[in-house]
Every structure is written in structure tokens, then in C-alpha cells.
Amino acid sequence: MSRLTRSVLKQYWGYPSFRPLQEDIVDAVVDGRDTLALLPTGGGKSICFQVPAMAMEGVCVVVTPLIALMKDQVAHLVAKGIPASAIYTGMHPDQVALTYNQAVYGRLKFLYVSPERLQTEQFLEAIKRMKVNLLAVDESHCISQWGYDFRPPYLKIAEIRPYIPKTPVLALTATATAKVVEDIQFRLGFKQRNVFQSSFERKNVTYNVYHEPDKFGVLYRKLHALKEGSAIVYVRNRKKTQVIAEWLQSVGISATFYHAGLDSKTRDERQDLWMKGKVKVMAATNAFGMGIDKPDVRLVIHLDLPDSIEAYFQEAGRAGRDLKPAEAFLLVSDADVKQLEENLQQSFPEMERIKTIYKALGNYLQIPIGAGKWEMYPFVMGDFAKTFGFSVMEVFSTLKILEKEGLLALSESFNEPSKVWIKAPREELYRFQVAFPAFDTFIKYMLRNLPGVLSDFVKFSEETAAQKTGLTLDQVVAQLKKLEDYNFLTYSPRKDKPQIQLLTELLDTRYFALSKENYADRKRDALERVKAVIDFVNNDQECRSIQLLRYFNESSKKACGRCDVCVSHADRVMGNREYGDISQNLVDLLRIKPLSIAEAVEACQGFEEEEIVEAIRWMIDEGTLIQDGNLLRLK
Numbered sequence: 001m002s003r004l005t006r007s008v009l010k011q012y013w014g015y016p017s018f019r020p021l022q023e024d025i026v027d028a029v030v031d032g033r034d035t036l037a038l039l040p041t042g043g044g045k046s047i048c049f050q051v052p053a054m055a056m057e058g059v060c061v062v063v064t065p066l067i068a069l070m071k072d073q074v075a076h077l078v079a080k081g082i083p084a085s086a087i088y089t090g091m092h093p094d095q096v097a098l099t100y101n102q103a104v105y106g107r108l109k110f111l112y113v114s115p116e117r118l119q120t121e122q123f124l125e126a127i128k129r130m131k132v133n134l135l136a137v138d139e140s141h142c143i144s145q146w147g148y149d150f151r152p153p154y155l156k157i158a159e160i161r162p163y164i165p166k167t168p169v170l171a172l173t174a175t176a177t178a179k180v181v182e183d184i185q186f187r188l189g190f191k192q193r194n195v196f197q198s199s200f201e202r203k204n205v206t207y208n209v210y211h212e213p214d215k216f217g218v219l220y221r222k223l224h225a226l227k228e229g230s231a232i233v234y235v236r237n238r239k240k241t242q243v244i245a246e247w248l249q250s251v252g253i254s255a256t257f258y259h260a261g262l263d264s265k266t267r268d269e270r271q272d273l274w275m276k277g278k279v280k281v282m283a284a285t286n287a288f289g290m291g292i293d294k295p296d297v298r299l300v301i302h303l304d305l306p307d308s309i310e311a312y313f314q315e316a317g318r319a320g321r322d323l324k325p326a327e328a329f330l331l332v333s334d335a336d337v338k339q340l341e342e343n344l345q346q347s348f349p350e351m352e353r354i355k356t357i358y359k360a361l362g363n364y365l366q367i368p369i370g371a372g373k374w375e376m377y378p379f380v381m382g383d384f385a386k387t388f389g390f391s392v393m394e395v396f397s398t399l400k401i402l403e404k405e406g407l408l409a410l411s412e413s414f415n416e417p418s419k420v421w422i423k424a425p426r427e428e429l430y431r432f433q434v435a436f437p438a439f440d441t442f443i444k445y446m447l448r449n450l451p452g453v454l455s456d457f458v459k460f461s462e463e464t465a466a467q468k469t470g471l472t473l474d475q476v477v478a479q480l481k482k483l484e485d486y487n488f489l490t491y492s493p494r495k496d497k498p499q500i501q502l503l504t505e506l507l508d509t510r511y512f513a514l515s516k517e518n519y520a521d522r523k524r525d526a527l528e529r530v531k532a533v534i535d536f537v538n539n540d541q542e543c544r545s546i547q548l549l550r551y552f553n554e555s556s557k558k559a560c561g562r563c564d565v566c567v568s569h570a571d572r573v574m575g576n577r578e579y580g581d582i583s584q585n586l587v588d589l590l591r592i593k594p595l596s597i598a599e600a601v602e603a604c605q606g607f608e609e610e611e612i613v614e615a616i617r618w619m620i621d622e623g624t625l626i627q628d629g630n631l632l633r634l635k
Contacts (some may be wrong), residue, residue: 002027008054009047012080025196026052028255029170034190036140036171036181038197040317045172045505046073049136052170053110055081058133059103062112063157065139067411070112077110086112088293089376089411089499092492094421095457102456115142115153116409116503118160120374131165137188141170141310144183145517147176148310148529152406152518153503156532158189174317175200175310178553183341200313200552204320206327206562207544209537215303215331216247222299222329223281229298229326233283234315236304236343244283244303255281258288261382263342264496289315295322302330305340307347307530309551344530345503347397348523356405357398357511360388362506372502379410379500399500404518409501415497419457420480422446424488426454432488442479445469457492533549540565552597559623559635566635569623582607582615583624587634 005026009015018026021037022044028035029052039045053060064070070086077084085099085108087498103111104126112131117123135157141147143154161169169188176184185193212218223231231243233255241257248255256270256279274282275294282288286306300319304439306312312330320326349357362369364384365377385395402408424432429447433440437515447466462480536547543559543566550556559566585604589595595603601612616632619625626633 001061005030005051005055008051012054012082021198022047022195028194028196029168030055031201032168033194034169034188036184036195038173038176038181038195040174040198040200040202045138048172049134049170050077053134056133058131059106059108060110060134060136061127061132062110062136062138063115063118064112065114065142065151067114074112081111084110084112085110087117087503088114089409090416090495092490094423094490095492096122098421098456104129105507106131114409115151115157116501118156119153119503124160124163126161127163133166135164135167135169137169137171139173140184141173141176141180143187144180146179146183146519146525148308150404150522152404153409155187158187160191175313175552200549200554201545201556202320204316204323204325204494205316206560207316207548208327208564209330209332210545210564211332213333215333218331219303219327219519220251222301223248226299226588230277231281231299231301232289232297232318234279234302234304235283235285238285240341241283241285245491248281248283253281254279255283258282258284260285260287264446286311286315287337289318292318293321297321298326300328305332305336305533306539307340307343307526307533309532310547312533313548330537332347337534340530340533344526346393347526348401348519349394349398351514353394354398354514355512357390357395358402358512359509364388367502367506369508370505373505374501376499376501378497380497401514401519404522405514407502407504411499418460418462418494419492420446420450420453420460420489421457422453422489439479439483441469442471540568561634582612583619586615586619590625590634594628594633596630597632600632
């Protein structure tokens with residue numbers, strides 16, 4: 001099978017061979033083994049399920065929580081001539097039904113779904129009839145309550161396995177602690193433990209923490225010195241992204257900004273400008289970056305503290321995907337730690353406040369108690385908060401808690417163009433046009449200009465249709481709706497607002513409670529993650545890379561030699577008045593190759609033997625040198 005999978009890799013992706021670990025993962029999947037793959041950000045996770053799925057008969061069901069990412073992957077697969085589709089919040093019911101039928105009848109190789117979709121009767125009925133060759137679970141750390149981004153709908157994934165008993169599961173993630181690794185396998189019902197894990201070490205990325213009150217000064221100096229490649233500046237506040245981008249532009253550095261509150265068209269345009277190198281810097285919240293594969297990011301700068309090491313590692317990991325040297329800078333002021341602790345408290349509003357916001361949500365969406373299950377509603381968080389006098393922060397925090405409780409699902413704003421499907425049978429088309437001549441011109445336009453409209457939903461521009469047919473925009477929409485009333489077609493208007501979906505009927509807040517797991521335990525875990533971040537930024541005695549690796553249960557004694565801690569140690573050694581010159585001489589010698597103490601003393605010309613030996617002892621104590629048996633090495 002390895003020959004076949006390599007052939008598939010070459011045919012569709014153009015690569016002559018797999019990256020390290022990829023082929024082992026692919027072989028395990030093809031052999032039918034449940035598999036957990038831990039690959040770093042940019043490590044080629046999608047190849048691990050796309051290649052084996054193409055090599056096997058049937059359809060691959062991919063579970064992912066990110067609409068933008070699933071749409072992007074579907075577009076890439078279709079561009080390669082691979083039939084793929086996705087089902088997500090905001091689609092017309094006819095479009096959902098048609099997509100399921102395509103999967104059932106073998107017309108798709110990939111079906112992307114959100115985890116919430118797995119609970120619906122429509123999905124369960126469809127999967128019983130599909131020939132599923134692989135169940136791929138992306139962002140699989142979301143299934144673990146010990147993970148930093150737990151999502152209750154992920155717990156339902158194992159419940160569909162009895163419908164596809166012979167189908168292997170491939171779980172994928174970029175970051176997971178040892179506890180989460182074990183939990184993922186347990187929650188997904190692995191038949192036996194099977195983990196492929198690449199090192200979390202990114203040898204080309206240097207991690208730095210600067211305790212610096214003048215953050216904008218550091219920001220300017222680092223970005224001004226950046227001659228090639230691009231940069232990302234992360235902050236936690238939406239308004240701050242705009243402030244930073246405008247300030248950078250004012251000092252001659254090309255920049256734009258990105259956050260989830262922008263409409264999808266604007267976000268797509270700005271991402272495209274940055275991806276194509278037309279602007280150097282993207283100032284963004286953590287809404288930017290997931291699924292972004294830009295190889296030449298040379299700098300990632302955090303102006304605010306992230307709320308977990310996992311989040312920091314993923315965001316910093318967007319630097320240097322081309323394996324060339326890159327740097328990450330975390331800028332910390334005295335007030336940042338206090339602010340991070342306050343943010344944690346705000347992330348867990350009091351129970352009565354949560355009830356008040358949940359009740360207001362029902363009023364805002366006009367849903368009576370006991371109704372609304374599975375319904376989807378356009379939802380603008382800022383407008384909701386303003387209408388009821390809440391802060392956006394407490395609304396966001398409450399909705400995330402309710403999402404983790406499994407009561408609702410939030411989707412980011414995305415640009416979903418209008419779509420049309422003519423579902424009238426071909427033999428009925430002429431008869432309909434004769435019976436309803438007022439629609440003749442419009443129907444002919446669609447048949448001539450929308451290839452595939454008789455068999456599937458296709459993108460439709462109301463503006464173009466108006467221009468081509470001589471109708472006004474209002475007349476085009478009116479004709480579409482009238483034809484839909486006649487059951488001639490299905491029309492799905494464009495959507496560009498975030499969506500909210502209730503996963504249960506709206507509850508009466510008098511009988512409303514949150515589980516210990518999703519409130520008290522989550523708050524405790526969040527506190528531990530915040531403490532880990534604070535410990536990381538305050539530990540200036542140990543190489544940053546070693547600290548990060550230890551957090552992910554990977555041991556390393558070899559310092560990177562480039563981070564702020566390592567450079568500080570080296571500066572202290574070189575700056576010592578008594579041993580400075582000897583130390584510099586020894587470092588220069590040991591950069592070439594390790595030496596025994598005797599060889600080092602002999603090679604270090606111009607100094608007394610006792611002075612050299614004392615300098616060596618001092619450098620070992622300082623952690624600049626390591627005595628490995630008989631040999632001296634640079635740490």
C-alpha cells in the first residue's frame with residue numbers, strides 16, 4: 001500500500017515523498033488502526049488523512065470545529081479535482097440534504113462536518129448508508145476536558161463509531177500534554193494505544209521574553225529591522241489591532257489588522273494582502289492564524305500575555321514554517337500579569353450573571369422557552385451586548401461557557417455567497433417555461449450561465465443576474481423567491497454575519513445549572529494554565545525552548561543558545577572582568593569542536609594554566625559549558 005499512497009501523494013500533491021512521520025501515520029491508517037498524530041503547527045497534518053482516504057474506497061468524514069478552515073480545505077481539494085464538500089451552520093436545508101446524498105451515493109471523497117452536526121438525526125441516518133473509509137478528527141485536543149479548548153460536542157464523536165465499526169479513527173492535533181494524549185484515545189474509543197508524535201522542538205524558532213515597558217519602541221525596532229518576510233503582532237483586544245496597524249503605517253511600516261468583528265469580505269481581503277506580501281505586518285487577535293500556512297513569517301510578536309502555553313506555542317509556531325530562522329517575542333510589562341489574572345476572573349462570570357445573559361439571549365433571538373433546538377440565527381455580539389447593557393467581554397465569556405456546556409454553538413463570521421439549485425426535473429423545464437412565460441428570460445439566463453445548476457447548488461450573483469437580464473436587483477430576488485414558492489428551485493441568500501445555533505431547546509433559567517466539569521473544574525484548570533504562563537515569563541534562568549518542551553512532557557537538556565535567557569547567560573560570562581577574555585577564547589575554540597580540559601588549556605594561548613582552569617570551572621557553574629565525560633562542550 002505504501003507504493004499506492006506515495007503515488008497518490010505525487011499525483012495530487014506533487015510531493016515525491018512524505019515528511020518524517022507522515023508515512024508511518026498513513027500506513028497505520030491504511031492498516032485500519034486507530035491513530036493519534038501529534039504534529040507541530042505547519043507539520044502537514046491534512047496530508048495524513050487526505051492521502052490514505054484517496055487510496056481507499058469510500059468517503060472520509062472529517063470532523064473540525066472551524067468553518068473557515070473546512071471551506072478552505074474543500075476549495076483546495078476541489079481545485080485538485082477531488083470531490084469534496086462540507087456541511088456547516090447557515091446552509092440551506094436542501095443544500096445539506098443534497099450533500100448527504102452525494103456522500104451516500106459515493107460522489108464525494110471527503111465530507112467535512114462540525115462536531116455539533118454529529119448529533120443530528122439527519123447525519124446519523126446518512127452515515128448508516130455511507131461507505132466511510134476513515135473518520136478524521138482535527139483539533140482532537142478539543143475532546144479532552146483536560147485540554148485548553150474543550151468542546152462538549154466532541155464527546156459525541158465516539159457515539160457514531162458503532163455505525164461504522166470497521167472504520168479507523170485518525171485524531172490530529174498540534175499541541176497536547178501527556179494527560180490530554182491519553183484522554184483523546186480514551187474518549188475516541190481507541191481499540192489500542194497508537195500515538196505518533198514528532199518533537200515539539202522547533203530548532204529554527206527562537207523564543208524570547210522581554211520585560212519592557214516601552215513595547216511600541218521594541219515593536220518598531222524589530223519590525224523596522226525586518227528586511228525580508230512577514231510578521232504577525234498578536235494582541236487580545238480588537239480595538240488594539242487597529243491602533244497598532246495605524247501606528248505602524250504612520251512610522252512607515254506596511255500593516256493591516258484582523259479580528260473576528262470584521263465582516264468576512266474585509267477579513268478575506270486583508271488576509272489575502274498579507275499572504276501575497278503586499279503588507280508586511282498583520283496586527284491581529286487570536287482569530288487570525290488557524291489554518292494559515294505562510295512559509296516566510298520571520299517574526300511573531302505578542303504584545304499581550306496569552307492565556308495558556310498551548311495558545312502561545314501555536315501562535316508563535318506560525319513563524320518559520322519554511323524551516324529558516326525565525327523569532328518569537330513575548331513583550332511583558334509590570335501590569336500584564338495582573339491583567340491576565342483579571343481576565344481569568346472575567347472569563348467566569350457569576351452564576352446569576354450567566355443566567356441573566358442566557359435569558360436575554362432568548363429575548364434577543366425571540367425564542368420562547370422550550371423551543372429553538374437546532375435552529376440557527378444571525379448573531380452580532382456587539383449589538384446584543386449594547387441592546388441589553390452588557391460588556392462584550394462578559395457576553396463572550398458566558399457564551400463560551402454555555403458552548404462548553406453543550407447548550408449552543410457559535411460560528412465565526414464567514415462569507416457564504418448566494419447559491420441556487422434548480423431542482424425541477426429536466427423534462428419539466430420546457431413545460432414550466434411555457435406555463436409561466438414571465439420567468440422565461442430569467443430561467444434561460446440561469447441555464448446558460450450557471451453550469452451544474454441542475455444537479456447541485458452553484459454560486460449565484462444577484463448583481464450579475466440583474467445586469468445580464470435587464471431586471472433590477474429587487475426583481476431578481478423576487479423572481480428567485482417566487483420560483484422557490486413554485487418548488488422550481490432552492491435559493492440560499494448570501495450570509496456574512498456570525499451564526500449562533502441552539503443545541504437544546506431554550507431552558508427556563510429557574511431550573512438552569514452548570515455542571516461542575518464545565519464551570520468549577522474548568523475555572524481551576526484555567527487558573528493552572530495562567531500560572532504556567534506567569535511562571536514561563538518570570539523564569540529567566542532556563543532556556544525558553546527547554547521550558548516549553550517540558551510543559552509538553554518532552555525533556556531536553558540542550559539549550560538553544562539564542563533566546564533571551566541563553567544570550568543573557570553568555571553576556572554575563574563574557575562581561576566578567578576576571579575571566580572575560582579567557583571565556584571568549586574558550587567559546588571560540590569550543591564552537592569548532594568539543595575539547596578535553598587539557599586540550600582547552602593548551603589551545604588557550606596567552607593565559608596562565610591556573611587562570612584557564614578557574615575560568616572553565618566558573619563557566620560550568622554559570623551553565624555556559626557542559627562537562628561531558630572528558631570533554632567540554634558549549635551548552
